Amino acid sequence: MSSTRTAPHRAPALHPNPVDDPRCRYVLVEARRHFLAEGFAATRVEPIARDAGVSTATLYTFFPSKADLFQAVIDDTSDEFARQMDEVRAVDGPARCQLTRFCEAYVAFMADPLVTSVFRLVMAERTRFQAMALHFYERGKTRIGVTLVEAITALAARGELACDKPSWAAGQLMGMLEHPVFFVPMVTGDTLDLRRSHRQIAADAVETFLARYGGPNLDRAAPDLES
Numbered sequence: 001m002s003s004t005r006t007a008p009h010r011a012p013a014l015h016p017n018p019v020d021d022p023r024c025r026y027v028l029v030e031a032r033r034h035f036l037a038e039g040f041a042a043t044r045v046e047p048i049a050r051d052a053g054v055s056t057a058t059l060y061t062f063f064p065s066k067a068d069l070f071q072a073v074i075d076d077t078s079d080e081f082a083r084q085m086d087e088v089r090a091v092d093g094p095a096r097c098q099l100t101r102f103c104e105a106y107v108a109f110m111a112d113p114l115v116t117s118v119f120r121l122v123m124a125e126r127t128r129f130q131a132m133a134l135h136f137y138e139r140g141k142t143r144i145g146v147t148l149v150e151a152i153t154a155l156a157a158r159g160e161l162a163c164d165k166p167s168w169a170a171g172q173l174m175g176m177l178e179h180p181v182f183f184v185p186m187v188t189g190d191t192l193d194l195r196r197s198h199r200q201i202a203a204d205a206v207e208t209f210l211a212r213y214g215g216p217n218l219d220r221a222a223p224d225l226e227s
Helices: 022-042 045-052 056-062 066-085 095-110 113-124 130-157 166-188 198-213
Strands: none
Touching (some): 022 045, 022 056, 022 066, 022 113, 045 056, 056 066, 066 095, 066 113, 066 130, 095 113, 095 130, 095 166, 095 198, 113 130, 113 166, 130 166, 166 198
16 A cells, blocks of 8 residues: 555545544654654655554554545644634724734734644645645634634724725734744744744734724724733
């Protein structure tokens, strides 16, 4: 059985009850470590099995090919990120307070070294796993974007924001955060130091956003965060 077979994105072919077998978790943990360190092409299945404490044959009962294992690792990591994304919430309060809390949480998530490493891995393998890469990106973007769109819609209803297209506004705000903390390090390989702190990046983005979308009921004197 070839260990380099590729396939369109789909649910990996797993052992009938992988959740009930802790060995499957061990394999996924070790596989992620190897894929992040070595990339898909250079990673070999045998060392993963050895480090996970299982035989190669056992690994193949969970994941019939290296491609299936890679997809399972990315899906599992996507689930982990989704749980983290659930913590990125816009709390109640004035517009500046809500948006600042959201932006600081989002910046912290996007700047996490694991998040950056996994995105680099997915982007590096996107030609081999196009559907998987698109699914990984869109899932994260949609999950957090919905939260922000809901907050912007509610603030617009209160007159604190003047916004006809909340989804466009949300994309603009997220873009101001993603560029310095995610895309620049992604391109430069972390060789450039940020000139602004994560908190300052969030504050600047909110200030720019409110200058564009501030509504008649916006309290411009409200603090960034409520005590």
